[in-house]
Amino acid sequence: MSRPERIAHSKITRKFRSAGQQLLFAQGKGGEVSDANGARYIDFVMGYGPVIIGHSDDLFNEMVCGHLVNGVMMPGYTVFHQEYLERLLGDRPGDRGAFFKTASEAVTAAFRLAAMRTGRLGVVRSGYVGWHDAQIANSLKWHEPLHSPLRERLRYTDGMRGVGGSEPALNWVDLRLESLAELLDQHRGSLGCFVFDAYLASFTTPEVLRQAVAMCRDAGLLTVFDETKTGGRISPLGYDHDHGLGSDLVVIGKALANGAPLSLLVGGAELLAHAERARLSGTFSKEMIAVYAALATRDILEKPAGDSPDGWAEIGRIGTQVAATITSAARDAGVASLVGARPVLGGGMFELTYADEVLGDKEGRDALLNAFAAAGILLLEGHPSFVSLAHRDIDWGELRDRAHQAFEQWTASTGANRE
Ligand SMILES: Cc1ncc(COP(=O)(O)O)c(C=O)c1O
Structure with a gap:
């Protein structure tokens, strides 16, 4: 049977x-x-x-198991979280990082910080940036090439909250600066955040993205580069850092911990200081197995x-x-x-x-x-x-x-x- x-x-x-x-x-x-x-x-x-x-x-397993004698959850963050961020953000002395399990959580956290800073709930998205409502509602087949007939069909249109009226969730579809300018202009006053999936950088140039970030910042939006696929994979921190794009916040996920669930929201100390007021954490944010796995992953990848x-x-x-x-x-x-x-x-x-x-x-x-x-x-x-x-x-x-x-x-x- x-x-x-x-x-x-x-x-x-x-x-x-x-x-x-x-x-x-x-x-x-x-x-x-x-x-x-x-x-x-x-x-x-x-x-x-x-x-x-x-x-x-084998080496990864041995390193992770070696850490387990310290336990897996403490009342708060640990020396292991601290050490990991020091190693990851060594080149960015002014930055802090907030710990999450999934990148959808980290992007939601970025949306909340943006709304708190700007007083505006609307977002402009480019790329798949997570499965939470405002991330996925009314979105496209983002990984299709720009000229693919499958790209523009709207998906996930049912049962989503926080995506209409004063909370527009808009798509920057064609990666042309003119269309971004139009979106910013048409919805001026309701947009607080721009979020871009770094994978889509392969469809355009660093110069276009530099200008996109600058335009969004000029329009008063908080800018977020979503390096969930790329951070820790194409390089330790990903595309925005490597090309000096200077987005306000960077989300990193996926490849940090060889399969253990870990995602980070990284940005300037002044912005991340709002994390407390914004209540950006849950029970498992301070969990340690993923951090042990991230330290081991980094130990291995740093070597020739x-x-x-x-x-x-x-x-x-x-x-x-x-x-x-x-x-x-x-x-x-x-x-x-x-x-x-x-x-x-x-x-x-x-x-x-x-x-x-x-x-x-x-x-x-x-x-x-x-x-x-x-x-x-x-x-x-x-x-x-x-x-x-x-x-x-x-x-x-x-x-x-x-x-x-x-x-x-x-x-x-x-x-x-x-x-
Ligand atoms: C660019 C990007 N952002 C966010 C996410 C969501 O990550 P998670 O599945 O960890 O919530 C993904 C997942 O594929 C992604 O590729």
């Missing part, structure tokens, strides 16, 4: 299937995971970005890796190689004019790229994801995929063969035209 389904899924958590059955995972090691039936997959989902060292890394000066650079090299391997498999399978892969923001992430005729074909793209899963590769579609330090040990010939097999199966099942 089959067991009843107990887990309430979101669309995202039921993405991966084998022979029509949803995968239930049992174990991860290095750059691979296996499912409940023991089938092995090369994993480029990596928990949607957090697993940056690799699954169940392979020929690279540190783990962040090595991860960029690895993701660039993964993208090139998938592209060359597409070439071998005769589908390179339809699909390929490219490194994103230095290679810590990579994504599938499509010719225009495939871009709007949702079914064809889903079929490709399924073909990859069937060939033993889990990656993301319509979203960047993630690599870890452990992927340097993958068998590159095997990756290429499996990707080739996936493209072959895709063309067989969809009749996609080969050149």
Whole structure:
């Protein structure tokens, strides 16, 4: 008798299937995971970005376990929280950090600080910035290329509070400065916060983003760079810091603690001093296991890796190689004019790229994801995929063969035209 389904899924958590059955995972090691039936997959989902060292890394496990003798929750913050922020923010002497478990929480905290400072509840968003109501209500398929026919369909329109009237939640869709200027002008007086997903920096230039931040600040908005995917992955602090954009607040999440839940809101001491009045914390904000994991992650990534000066650079090299391997498999399978892969923001992430005729074909793209899963590769579609330090040990010939097999199966099942 089959067991009843107990887990309430979101669309995202039921993405991966084998022979029509949803995968239930049992174990991860290095750059691979296996499912409940023991089938092995090369994993480029990596928990949607957090697993940056690799699954169940021996050194990481040893370091985290070594810290556990100190306990996991104290009445308040600890020397471990303090040490972590000192290491993370060493280059930003004026900054403080607020601890959270998820980035959605940290972005909500930024919205509240913005509203307290400006007296205005409206927000301008660009990119996926979390699942809380004002973050996701009436939003787009943000990871689609700017010209994709799938990009602009409004999603998550039901059951959301705090998104209308004097609390507009607006989308900066096309990343043109003229449209941002229009939004700021039309809603002057009701907008308090601008938030930008740093992944979308790969769609534009640092100069455009510098001007966007300056325009929003001139219009009296608090500016937030959301480095949830990028901070701790493309570099220790992410895009805003590396390019000197100077947003008021930075959100970092995902890759800080190799899978343990940790997210931070970082900004000037004067702004973060409002955290007390704004009540920005919950029971688990001061939890320590994630901080032990973050200290261990940093210990590992700070060291030279392979020929690279540190783990962040090595991860960029690895993701660039993964993208090139998938592209060359597409070439071998005769589908390179339809699909390929490219490194994103230095290679810590990579994504599938499509010719225009495939871009709007949702079914064809889903079929490709399924073909990859069937060939033993889990990656993301319509979203960047993630690599870890452990992927340097993958068998590159095997990756290429499996990707080739996936493209072959895709063309067989969809009749996609080969050149
Ligand atoms: C840019 C960005 N912001 C916020 C979030 C929300 O993070 P969490 O799922 O930890 O709440 C995500 C998650 O994918 C993200 O990519």
